[in-house]
Each structure stands twice: as structure tokens, then as C-alpha cells.
Amino acid sequence: MRILVVGGVAAGMSAASRARRHDPHARITVLERSDWISYGACGLPYVLSRDTRGDPGDFGVLVARTPEQMQDQGIDVHLRHDVTGVDAAARTVRVHDRDTGRTRTEPYDQLLLATGVHAARPDWAARDVAGVHVLRDIPDGQAIEADLQRGARRAVIVGGGYIGLEVAESLTRRGLHVTLLEHAGQVAGRALDPAYRDLVGQTLRDAGVDLRTGTQVRGLHTRAGRVTGVETQDGPVSADLVIVAVGVRPSTDLARAAGVRLGRSGAVSVDARQRTNVDGIWAAGDVCEVTHRVTRRRVHLPLGLAANRMGRVAGVNMVGGDARFPGVVGTAIFRVFDRSVARTGLTQDEADAAGLDAVSVDLSSRDHAGYMRDAHDLHVRLTAERGSGRLLGAQFVGVGDAVKRVDVIAALLHSRGRVHDLAEMDLAYAPPFSSVWDVLLVAAGRLG
Numbered sequence: 001m002r003i004l005v006v007g008g009v010a011a012g013m014s015a016a017s018r019a020r021r022h023d024p025h026a027r028i029t030v031l032e033r034s035d036w037i038s039y040g041a042c043g044l045p046y047v048l049s050r051d052t053r054g055d056p057g058d059f060g061v062l063v064a065r066t067p068e069q070m071q072d073q074g075i076d077v078h079l080r081h082d083v084t085g086v087d088a089a090a091r092t093v094r095v096h097d098r099d100t101g102r103t104r105t106e107p108y109d110q111l112l113l114a115t116g117v118h119a120a121r122p123d124w125a126a127r128d129v130a131g132v133h134v135l136r137d138i139p140d141g142q143a144i145e146a147d148l149q150r151g152a153r154r155a156v157i158v159g160g161g162y163i164g165l166e167v168a169e170s171l172t173r174r175g176l177h178v179t180l181l182e183h184a185g186q187v188a189g190r191a192l193d194p195a196y197r198d199l200v201g202q203t204l205r206d207a208g209v210d211l212r213t214g215t216q217v218r219g220l221h222t223r224a225g226r227v228t229g230v231e232t233q234d235g236p237v238s239a240d241l242v243i244v245a246v247g248v249r250p251s252t253d254l255a256r257a258a259g260v261r262l263g264r265s266g267a268v269s270v271d272a273r274q275r276t277n278v279d280g281i282w283a284a285g286d287v288c289e290v291t292h293r294v295t296r297r298r299v300h301l302p303l304g305l306a307a308n309r310m311g312r313v314a315g316v317n318m319v320g321g322d323a324r325f326p327g328v329v330g331t332a333i334f335r336v337f338d339r340s341v342a343r344t345g346l347t348q349d350e351a352d353a354a355g356l357d358a359v360s361v362d363l364s365s366r367d368h369a370g371y372m373r374d375a376h377d378l379h380v381r382l383t384a385e386r387g388s389g390r391l392l393g394a395q396f397v398g399v400g401d402a403v404k405r406v407d408v409i410a411a412l413l414h415s416r417g418r419v420h421d422l423a424e425m426d427l428a429y430a431p432p433f434s435s436v437w438d439v440l441l442v443a444a445g446r447l448g
């Protein structure tokens, strides 16, 4: 049995490890085009902000397993190997070795596409202008770090999704003057309903970020091949460093070349066992669509836990086991300066768009007993289906771990729980953690 895995980060390495555990005899090879495997891309903003352990600017702390450790597990890892084609009928891939410049053909019995996503780049964000970056992988992080060490003082971030927001915090912490340009009217557009987006926008402004919403970037200003600013419809904004964070696209070139079907979202369509429509070809991670358990629709929600889990499922199945990916409920969490933001399920806007008869309740309360010195405001929106009382989602904006209450709602969403179930739950209470009637219980009471 010869297993080939294309892509060596979360999904690819989880798959390779699981396949090895379930089949000690399979030949398992990972082909990765970059110099890095098995790392947590989620930590990139925190290496930049100097929040990680180890030497400042050391992206190596993000690595979970080195190629040598994988080799010890009996998994062959080939770095700097770009898979450029798939012949599904012959069960071979074409591989370009970037060190030797040679191209060769590799046979497989089972092939996993774990090619992830790539950062979207608008036409104006040319690759050959120094100082213009995306943040997707370790080399991107290293390039940004190099510009910071060259003495960049003014940064423009284009895009107010969670990566743009996290980088705004990182660069502000590094002492840069940060301008965040967002073409929509608010930041965090896809994650939250409008009132909660406003809280995030206010947090940025309070932290000194020059937030400009409703702003379109039209082009770059450059001098001697290096960026000096961006041009917007309202005029120029100076910058020594520009981070383009306008979303991601699934890396489906290989899948399409192999005749693998894509879903409506543009990501690879797989079944619950991570099988594609082409015999012997599997896909896992950010490159795939997933089933949203609340709407039962196929969506593209590229996040870390799902990528790892899909990889495990594919790894087991590729060597003849039977594992299934249960789908997601759309849980996400991020920090913006001193505020934490979390969401799960559907926002009211998403529930409306899905044609559900949804109702939301908003509550602003204290996250700990009100008399505790470290009690902070916690804003919660709970959304449920009118009539049935089925929980549909929740949004939180608060401080620190208080927003991890999102996991209670995520657990209920997994079991299609109702508002009544939440209202009756025995949640933990002591003054340093919550009020006796936790904000979730109060919100459920108001909605029920």
C-alpha cells in the first residue's frame, strides 16, 4: 500500500500519522512544496507580536513535529517538492524537486490532497513589490519580521477579517502606527452581527489603530521597487509595510486537474469519509467543504481543528479503516487587543439568510461576580429558532477566557439542543469565574 500526501501542515500530517498508526506496513510519503511541515499557522501573529516563547522572531516554536521526527515514525517527508500534476487513471503524480530542478513521476495507491488555501491577492497587490505581504505561512511571517527589523514604522493592513485584526494587534504591539482599511462598513463582517462588529471596531480605535471602513484600495505607491503607501478612493495612505488580508481561496488546482469535483463554495467536495468523487483520491483540511451541522449545508470554513480532524479521518480510511468527519458548527474565537471575540452556530444574519425563523436576545453583564475587582463586561447574543426553541448560535465579546463560554453553546449545537436545555444546565459557579446565574443562563431565560 503506497500512500501519498500532498501538503504537510495540519491535515496532511494528521493524516500521515493516523495512517501510520493504523497500518504499520504502508509506505507513507508526504510531499510539501515549502521548507516547513507540521506547524501551527494560527500562532503566526503571536510570533510577530513577541508573545511566544523562545527567541524573538523564532517561527520554529510553531513546529509540532520536525521532518526527522516524522521519519522516525516511518513517514517519508520531502520538503521543497511541488506536486504539479495528477494522473488519476495511472495513479501517479508529477513532482517537481525544487532543489535539483528535476521533475519525476511517483505512483500511489491512495492519494490525499491536503493543499489548504492560499491568500487572495487583488490585482493591485503585485508580488514583485517589496514590503507587500500576505500572512499564510511561516515564510510570509519571516518576510514580515524582516521588514519589521529593517525599521518599518507605518503599516497598512487591508482587510478586517480575523487575520487582519490579529495582525493589527501584533504590529501595534511592535510599536508601528497601524492603519486598517476595510471596504465594508464594519470589520469582522462574516463572523458577527452588526452591533458586535461595532464593539470590535471600537476596540481597534481605542487601541490606537487608524480604522477606516468603507475604504477601497485602488493601488500601491512605490519607490525603487518598495512600497511607500496605498492609494484609496479618499487619497493616499503612507506605509512601509502593507499586509493584504482580504480572505483565502482553496488551493484546488491539483484537484481540478485530477477531475475531482468542487462544491458550490469552490472548495473540494468530499463525503463524510473524506473521499472525493475520484477513486483513490481523498481530500482533507482547508481545501475541503464541510457540513455545517446547524444548517446541514456544505460550506467552506477553513479552521484548524476541523483541518486536523479531517486529516485523521482521511488517514484512517486510506488504509482501510472506517472513520467519519462529524461536520462543524462554525465555532471560532480570536483576540483583538484587550477584547476577546467568539462565535458559534449562526449569527442572526446567517440564520435569516438560511431561511430560518430566528430570534436573538442580547445581554451585557459581568463575566465574574459583580463585586470582584477583575469583573469585566461580557456581551452575549444568543440566537434560537422561534417556536421549536432550537439553539442556532451565539456571539460573545468580552475579556480574556470569558468568551470560552462559547464552547457550552457549541456542545449544545452538536446535539441540536434547545434554549430550555441551556436554561437547565448545571454550569460552574464561583465568584472569580462567573455570577451564580451565569450570563448564559440569564440569556436562555430571556429567550425561553
Ligand code: FAD
Pocket: 006, 007, 008, 009, 010, 011, 012, 031, 032, 033, 034, 040, 041, 042, 043, 044, 045, 081, 082, 083, 084, 114, 115, 116, 117, 135, 136, 137, 163, 251, 254, 284, 285, 286, 287, 302, 303, 304, 305, 307, 333, 334
Ligand atoms: P494549510 O495549512 O494551508 O497547508 C497546506 C500545505 O500544502 C501548505 O504547506 C502548502 O505549501 C502545501 N501545498 C499546497 N499545494 C501543494 C502542492 N501542489 N505540492 C506540494 N505542497 C503543496 N484556525 C483556527 O482554527 N484558529 C485560529 O486561531 C487560526 N488562526 C490562524 C492565523 C493565521 C495567520 C493563519 C494563516 C491561519 C489561521 N488558522 C486558524 C487557520 C489554520 O491555520 C488552518 O485551518 C490550517 O492551517 C489548515 O491546515 P491544512 O493542512 O488544511 O492547510
